[in-house]
Amino acid sequence: MGRPPKISPDQIISAARGLIQEHGTQLLSVDALATSLGVKAPSLYKHFPNKAAILRAVEDSLFLELGDVLSEAMATTKGDRIAAGCNAYRQFAKDHQRLYPLLFTSRPDDEEAIRVRLTAAQPLIKEFSAFGETAALKKARVITAFVHGFVSMELSGAFHLGDGVEQAFEEGVDQLSKTLTSPER
Amino acid sequence: MGRPPKISPDQIISAARGLIQEHGTQLLSVDALATSLGVKAPSLYKHFPNKAAILRAVEDSLFLELGDVLSEAMATTKGDRIAAGCNAYRQFAKDHQRLYPLLFTSRPDDEEAIRVRLTAAQPLIKEFSAFGETAALKKARVITAFVHGFVSMELSGAFHLGDGVEQAFEEGVDQLSKTLTSPER
């Protein structure tokens, strides 16, 4: 009869997220992760087959949370829902500076990975659904590309001059939101 | 009297670029780099203090090349210079799939790093100079964010559904180029 489990997969994912957010993905070792959970490294291999699987689970949990954050923000705003979604996305990225890049490093390699990503994007695609499925996807891609690109540059320090960063974000969101929601030419 | 040098810093950078583009940054080891140049690992330390310095030099060389590509494309086009720059940027990223992410991973940490980045962005900023320095910078940030975000998502496989990716890029570039070049409200 085995011992009662001291840790669960969810606890492992949560602890991994904490360590990555604190020290960066590069510095996450299986040993450090186990120690932070009060357990030895080999124990983790009873819950995940290897380190890659843990990182993958972290990735999925991030996409799920992002989807929730977006749909919540867009559902509750009294103003422009697109802008609300963009602002929430940016805030999510800033709240998860070191975790955020994980969302765009590994290529989705199975059906489940694609499903998770699509679910996260759903609130935005739905916003454009009046234009038809193809156009909605296209519009969602355009606005997502801008917002992701902006926060990606922001987080990596590409906007080194500082001044005017807020205005640039607002202008981009404003103009894209405006042109994307107006009827097709 | 020492032996004649078999390798130069430029050769090291070039070889490093080749290996990264082939196998990815993670798999670039000092030993593999040296071997590909026909020397032993310790020799590289006569040209660069450590591995980080080599990667930094690779990064700088990429920014320089990107700046050249942009200014060349924008200078020679007969159509929309903004669109030409965006297309050239995207092509550059596709031609350097594994190298491109390097441009947005490390934070610029000294004056030279910032200078290199600003130089690469100059062709685009210049395009908006008629609006004044502040507005030009803002507009350049908006269009760069979109293009970077788009290719970043493209390279990471975020557009898994495939169809309509070209149209999404064209639409984004088209609409941003149009609104950014029209007079401020």
Add this chain to the structure above:
DNA sequence: GTCTATAGCTAGATAGAC
């Protein structure tokens, strides 16, 4: 400036007892 040799470290993962 290149070489041989090696230090010194860190990492992911497994075997087998309990």
Add this chain to the structure above:
DNA sequence: GTCTATCTAGCTATAGAC
């Protein structure tokens, strides 16, 4: 399911001869 112990593998970087 957790533990101790260990394996294997890889890496950056340095010392010192030529």
